[in-house]
Amino acid sequence: MTQFTDLGLSQPVLQALDLKGYKEPTPIQAQAIPPVLEGRDLMGIAQTGTGKTAAFMLPSIDRLRDADNQTPFKSCRMLVLAPTRELAGQIADSAKDYGALAGLKVHSIVGGTSVNKDRNKLHRGTDILVATPGRLLDLIDQKAFTLDKVEILVLDEADQMLDLGFIHALRRISELVPENRQTLFFSATMPKQIQELVGKYCRNPVKVSVTPESSTAERIDQYLFMVQQDEKQTLLEMILSERHEVPGKFERVLIFARTKHGCDRIVKKLGQVGIPANAIHGNKSQPQRERALDEFKRAKTPILVATDVAARGIDIPGVSHVLNYELPNVPEQYVHRIGRTARAGRDGVAIAFCAEDERDYLKDIRKKTDAEFERLALPDNFRAVVEGVGPTKREQKPKLARPKVRPAGGSSAGRDKPKQKHPARKGKPAGGGQGRPGGGRPGGNRNRSRSRAAR
Structure with a gap:
């Protein structure tokens, strides 16, 4: 059985996982963490609840630590885009937990909150920013934030962002980040427009997918x-x-x-x-x-x-x-x-x-x-x-x-x-969901027979 210690993660990240009681990676984590640590672009097919937040956040925290760049003024080093306020909040909370011992600043910005407060808290920049596309573009249009220092770009639940009409926002944001950034796409499904985005904005991405034994x-x-x-x-x-x-x-x-x-x-x-x-x-x-x-x-x-x-x-x-x-x-x-x-x-x-x-x-x-x-x-x-x-x-x-x-x-x-x-x-679940980050059992949500469910 693969352990987190087998994946090449740093001691501070392993300590943060140990504090939360996590020992074994979920399938998506075991597949995604090594190539992300190597700096490869990645396309992940995984449902919510499979632990994919940790799959991209853990190795990204290590890459940010190793690069040791300063927190940029009015910008960020890692940008995570999420379709909903609730998901953005959950990702930001996970980033704070996993990066607790890495000394990285984490902020989130979403619609429905004060724009002025967002401007003030991002004035000095941040290491990791989790954002909904609309609020991010609001701040960019107001010259309150830039994306010229982004080292890692993550698009989470890309297909839902498509469903919510964010396709043009995603294209614009992808054009504003540096060309040499690392890009990580995660999606529950792979519609044509998402495939086109991956083809245009990812460089020879590693493709990983989770097929659970029990849906x-x-x-x-x-x-x-x-x-x-x-x-x-x-x-x-x-x-x-x-x-x-x-x-x-x-x-x-x-x-x-x-x-x-x-x-x-x-x-x-x-x-x-x-x-x-x-x-x-x-x-x-x-x-x-x-x-x-x-x-x-x-x-x-x-x-x-x-x-x-x-x-x-x-x-x-x-x-x-x-x-x-x-x-x-x-x-x-x-x-x-x-x-x-x-x-x-x-x-x-x-x-x-x-x-x-x-x-x-x-x-x-x-x-x-x-x-x-x-x-x-x-x-x-x-x-x-x-x-x-x-x-x-x-x-x-x-x-x-x-x-x-x-x-x-x-x-x-x-x-x-x-x-x-x-x-x-009645199908018996394969393996337990205990001791796994991300809140889900391994591959717990897959589209297959008997109408499975997603995160």
Whole structure:
């Protein structure tokens, strides 16, 4: 078994790993660290949760130390681009942890925060900068920051940046950095436009890819409710208030909706029946997003409603359930959504609500991801509740104000499964996720049969 000590990392980096209890590299780390240490450009195909942040950050920290260049004025030595604020924050936190003993300055800049504060904190420059493309270009346009001293350029979740419309920003930024920099691309998939970027901005890159022995989707039990669009809220309230039992024991519940207004509407209606929840999407300010994530992590408010923008930015252990309130119109997004559960070797539950006008989306998800759903029946009294005959959702006090929360770090998700179960669906994870940086099990998220999930 390969150890971090076998990969050529420096003593300060190894000490930082030891302090965090990490001994063995994940597959993407074992493949990527040696060529990055050698200064090679790299193209990595890996899902979120496989430890790819450490795969590029650990050797880059060593290369910055060895070069021993001064921190540049109004610039940086290493630039990491991330598609979302949340992911940028997580990468910056990892950089600070791994570089704690290397004496490197780390900063992050994202949209939704004060531009003036960003200008002030970057005035003296930094060694490692983690940024979202829009905010970085804002500072460049204001002559508050330059990229002429960048030694290492990293594009993380490149395909999601493409999905979010950052392709022109990526091209512009890539043109502003020195030609002799080292370039590292990481992406869950390899669309044509990403291939073109790699071909144009990388020099003979080493290509590494992770093919897991057991996909995350094999540890996710997937269920389906067929329900009319205007009745989904009622069903959701009955499930969350535990007036209708579903598989699994609630710990943290992540709900996906298609639009920002849809997220806010769900949260508002849940609050009206005594079920606290938070929303996270692009219209929320950075402090609001951080507060919602913090309350979700601490299980203070264990229900979070999100758009797909947050799908790859949230890496929180203990998400027991993912609810697709609305099915995505892109099958791959379904994979990314359900990948928020079944982290670090644990099992998870994914529940989809499908209305009549979403049947085509469901068909595409089944066809392109090999997802297998077990259909669940609506509550016996569902029609009466919807039509206001007998106890309604407002007249009947919810059994719980929120899902029962088990202490984080408990064993597995203690799930109560229905009697009817697809026996072929349980796949045993290969190896554990313990002692591995990056928050995931090795190769835990791959697109393959049974609709796997991503970081």
